[in-house]
Amino acid sequence: MGQVNSYHLRISQGSLKELETHLIIAERTGVADEQEVKQLLERCESVGKLLRLLIRKLGEAQSSD
Known part of the structure; x- marks a missing residue:
């Protein structure tokens, strides 16, 4: 689940740029x-800051799973 969310958040970063x-x-x-x-x-x-924070937190959550 985290990978999918992270993927979409990264797409959002591109759209923001x-x-x-x-x-x-x-x-x-x-x-x-x-x-x-x-x-x-x-x-x-x-x-952008919020997106980066969410991506980082999702990565941390995946690491702890």
Whole structure:
């Protein structure tokens, strides 16, 4: 079960990085406001930290099984 969850969490990390890239492109092309993008990127950073923590905890749980 942990491997499946970890797998999906890693896919989520990739999707998060893709979102960050789209936000940066939107800002650079003038589609999105710089301040809004900054706030969204900060949220992305928070989500990324949570994903890394979950992946690490799942790995620790698997190791102890």
